[in-house]
Amino acid sequence: MEARTILIGSGTARTGEAVVSAFLKAGYRVATTSRNRGKLDETLRRIPQGASVLGLQADLSDPEQAEKAVHQTCAAFGRLDAATLLSGGFDQREVIDTDLAxxxxxxxxxxxxxxxxxRAALPVMLDQGHGHIITIAGxxxxxxxxxxxxxxxSKAAVITFTKGVARDYKQRGIVPTCLVAGAIATAEAREYLDAEDYQNAVTLDEFANALVFLASPEASGFAGSILELYAREVD
Structure with missing residues (x-):
């Protein structure tokens, strides 16, 4: 059986190396993007030589660059079985301290x-008759x-968007899911989580393995599902 392929957007994010490594360990061929070529090269240098991984410099806020990344992935690996995006924006302020911008x-x-x-991945996946899309929300x-x-x-919009994509395409082999993750125990998280909260946070392996499952054929019945991953967090 031909190896499955995933496109991981923002593979140089805080969780990126763990996610890329988990998919490679699971036998995937991996294409991953970053806006920063230097960070991308640094991440790829830590990946074992001989791994089926393709680094692409791309800014996914630009639809043309997103489409190019999909085309480059398919040109290199011949197929696109799954796609996910690891990073986005964050804001920690009360509304009165913000503006419309x-x-x-x-x-x-x-x-x-x-x-x-x-939008870039769907035409390829529809032509194939299958594809897993994993969005991520907090x-x-x-x-x-x-x-x-x-x-x-903004993350609620991502959740609703995911459900809508599932409604439109799940009967055509597309499996959109959304992983809602709590605090993740990255190296950077040590700076703002106290020791107990860090201990209770989602580990990098837990986060990465959840994505590997959602990208797999075993998750084909989860189209439109919103899965919550909070590990040992308590309210």
């Missing part, structure tokens, strides 16, 4: 980039934490 930035960074990747997309009204609104 701040809201626009959150929508662009989270919803527009997700839309661009999905818990504030369901229930905003204090100071996260703008961020939460």
């Amino acid at each position: 701040d809201l626009q930035h959150q929508i662009e960074a989270n919803l527009y980039t997700t839309y661009n990747l999905v 818990g504030s997309g369901l229930d905003p934490a204090p100071g996260r009204a703008l961020f939460g609104a």
Whole structure:
């Protein structure tokens, strides 16, 4: 059986290396993007030599670059079985301390980039008759934490968008899901989480393995599902 292929947007994000490595371990061929060529090369240098990985410099806020990334992935690997986007925008301020431009930035960074990747991937996946799309939202997309009204609104839009894509295409072999993740125990998270919260946070392996499952044929019955991953967090 031919190896499956995934396109991972923003593979140099804080979770990127763990996610790329998890998919390679699962036998995938991986294409991953970053706006920053230097960060992309640095990440790829840490990947074992001989791995089936393709680094693409692309800004997914630009629909043409998103489409080019999909085409380059298909040119290199011949297929596109799954696509996901790891990073977006974040805002931690009360509404009174923001303006319309701040809201626009959150929508662009989270919803527009997700839309661009999905819109670019869909024609290929529909032609194949199958494809998994995994969007990512934080818990504030369901229930905003204090100071996260703008961020939460943009992630709620991602959740609704995912459900809509599933309604449109799940009977044509497309499996859109949304992973709603709590705090993730990245190296950077040590700077703002106390020791107990860090211990309870989603590990990088837990996050990456959830994505590997959602991209797999075993998740084909989950189209339109919103899956929450909070590990050991308590309210």
